[in-house]
Amino acid sequence: MLRQAFAAGVLQAPDPSLPGFLDLARLAARHAGVSDLPAPHASLSELVADAPHLVLVLIDGLGLSTLRAHALPAGWLRSHLALELRSVFPSATASALTALASGVWPAQHALLGWWLHLQARGLDVVTLPFVVRGSGEPLEELGLSAEDLALAPSWLDRATRDVAVFQPAHIAGSAYSNYSSGGRGVGFEGLPAGVDAVLERLRGARAPSYTYLYWPEVDSRSHLHGPASPEAGQAVALVEAELERLAAGLPAGARLLVSADHGLIEVPPERRHRLRPEDPLGALLTAPPAGEPRAPLFHVRPGAEDEFAAGLCERFPARYALLRPDEAEALGLFGPGELHPEARARIGSFAAVALGPDVLEWGEGSGPLGQHGGLLAEEVEIPLLAT
DSSP states (O other), rough: EEEEEETTTOOOOOOOOOOOOOHHHHHHHTTTOSSSSSOHHHHHHHHHOOSEEEEHHHHOOOHHHHHHHHHTTTSSHHHHHEEEEOOOSSHHHHHHHHHHHHOOOOHHHHOSSSSSEEEGTEEEEEETTTTTTTOOOGGGGGTGGGGSOOSSGGGGGGGSEEEEEETTTTTTSSSSHHHHTTTTTESSSSSSHHHHHHHHHHHHOOSSSEEEEEHHHHHHHHHHTTTTSHHHHHHHHHHEEEHHHHHHHHHHHHEEEEEEEEOOOOOGGEEEEEEOOTTTGGBBBBOOEEEEEEEEEEOOOOOOOHHHHEEEEEEEEHTTTEHHHHHHHHHHSSSOOOOOOHHEEEEEEEEEEEESOEEEEEETOOOOOOOBOOHHHHHHEEEEEEE
């Protein structure tokens, strides 16, 4: 079913030959003086050339479809669109930001979504908040570090140039933020303050530098209200105004790149599906579905795999494609090359891919209106803006 969806253009097939989000990570790493990662796609390198200062702004959730829905017709965002990129799979913040920090595919860094089942530890975790799923117990209290979840090191630890990372104050200093920033994260309150901090830093910059700014509000509002909502539009309007101000204030020789980790879709009520632990299907699982609601990972009781696969297809016909780890690896679903052994273990019995705007919810809770993680164009097509 998945190959048919790719052939029909319903879903976007993973294609590492196209310029993508991982190329952006490798471009940033190269500019920061890291030389042990593969070269980025040539189309991205041409945008920066020999600029002494690179500023990368990551607007969480600003997919191409969201930009086109809300950006001013002749405004800064549309006029600076340089390339269209592809996100990673899952098209989700946890997997993408780990790719950005490590410069490797999810197949290798093994952080495959918002939830993970750590089979060797018998533990289910929520990745970015870095807590036990269900109880909320901090993973640090169990002796875990972010490097136990993200299995590829952050390239920021190997940077040889002047590097700074600016993050919203409420996440700066968290276990995952320390990993993704190489321990360099500086908090700010509100996007205007973040832009001020970047401009102040560059006014005094002498040696070549790399500066990274992360802003999550477009994603947050798109989750809560939907990506087409006025609330999401207001968040995009603020981003557009502040990016224009940032670009105007950069010193000569500085280059500004702006991108996103993923886009979002709005999930209608009839495309929300539910599994419960007491369901016949739920009872075949040894752990709650991990990964993402649009890209769940199923750990099935040994010997019950065929029964689970048949039952899921019968209950939710033509809604999900199920792939065993070998099939996902052969397809390059999580990126080219072999799956890291722990990535394989975290996939479990099956990786599922939604074939339409569907989510799978576990237990009694309901997820937000806006969702991502799958392979629809609205989720994986992201902009690269450049000055």
